[in-house]
Amino acid sequence: MNLHIVHRNRRKVNETISLLKAKLEEIGITVNTWLSSPDGVHIDKPGGVALLWGCRPKVTGVGHFINKHSATALAANKTEFRKVLQGHDDIAVPMSWFEIPFGIQHMFPVIVRPAYHAAGKKFFYCLTMNQLKAAIIKCGPGYYISKYIPKDREFRVYVYAGYVMAVSEKIPGDKTDPAWNKSKDSTTSFKNVLWSNWPIEACKEALKAFAISGLDIGAVDVIRKDDQAYVIEINTSPTISGTYRVDVLARYLKYMLKSIDTYNEKPYNSKDVQQMKRTRDMRYAELQEM
Numbered sequence: 001m002n003l004h005i006v007h008r009n010r011r012k013v014n015e016t017i018s019l020l021k022a023k024l025e026e027i028g029i030t031v032n033t034w035l036s037s038p039d040g041v042h043i044d045k046p047g048g049v050a051l052l053w054g055c056r057p058k059v060t061g062v063g064h065f066i067n068k069h070s071a072t073a074l075a076a077n078k079t080e081f082r083k084v085l086q087g088h089d090d091i092a093v094p095m096s097w098f099e100i101p102f103g104i105q106h107m108f109p110v111i112v113r114p115a116y117h118a119a120g121k122k123f124f125y126c127l128t129m130n131q132l133k134a135a136i137i138k139c140g141p142g143y144y145i146s147k148y149i150p151k152d153r154e155f156r157v158y159v160y161a162g163y164v165m166a167v168s169e170k171i172p173g174d175k176t177d178p179a180w181n182k183s184k185d186s187t188t189s190f191k192n193v194l195w196s197n198w199p200i201e202a203c204k205e206a207l208k209a210f211a212i213s214g215l216d217i218g219a220v221d222v223i224r225k226d227d228q229a230y231v232i233e234i235n236t237s238p239t240i241s242g243t244y245r246v247d248v249l250a251r252y253l254k255y256m257l258k259s260i261d262t263y264n265e266k267p268y269n270s271k272d273v274q275q276m277k278r279t280r281d282m283r284y285a286e287l288q289e290m
């Protein structure tokens, strides 16, 4: 079995991919890695499956994708994805606006971000109208504004094919910093949350957001305030480091490749999609009852 992983050339991404490649090869999967390029990526090995890891170049030469282009593109455009999420009444997101609404002065503090962002960069915490306007200019067209939630905890929920595979908690170096994923003194850390302590509300919100994303693999960022969980984004190239995490992801990918093989290289036929949806619905029903 052959897997082509297409990824960007970033230190942390490269580290995750090399750990994953080693593990996959250990369990019998041949892996080729490809750097994403604006000119596209041509994989000249018929029959393979490509995993788009946090990127969406035009990929030719393979018939099947894990994290297909359209889903990866939607998750990457944080503004568009927030609009989609907010359009679903049953998914909790921080209240968001895509232009300055009437009465915004009663909503401060708010956060302004550009459509594409990562690692806490271009994060503007605004307390006044002047700060808001300046932030919008810095973010440019396609920005989004969201109500700042004075969160008490923050989680990252790793979802593979509609299942929660792992949860980690972000422990900020400085709790008063509005963004917990960056820290002036770099002391923000991720702590693994044991299965018995999984935050059910955060998992539920993450699963609902994942289901509408169309992704196969994603790490959902969820903040929590007084037991109310809010989805903020889905990452398609999360850093995966611990042996156990890498192992789980590798095994999931192997399982996925196997099912592609079994279905005579038609992984996304309607039967599969229906089965996946049924599985997800069952999971939700299960979670609702918890």
Ligand SMILES: Nc1ncnc2c1ncn2[C@@H]1O[C@H](COP(=O)(O)OP(=O)(O)O)[C@@H](O)[C@H]1O
Pocket (backbone or CB within 6 Å): 094, 111, 117, 118, 119, 120, 121, 146, 147, 148, 149, 150, 151, 154, 178, 179, 180, 181, 221, 223, 232, 233
């Ligand atoms: N509406 C919000 N209320 C409170 N904190 C937020 C809000 N949006 C984002 N944050 C904080 O900012 C951090 C970065 O936001 P996020 O949407 O995950 O973008 P990225 O990780 O791409 O920078 C989050 O980890 C969280 O701590």
Ligand SMILES: [Mg+2]
Pocket (backbone or CB within 6 Å): 119, 181, 221, 233
């Ligand atoms: Mg994030």
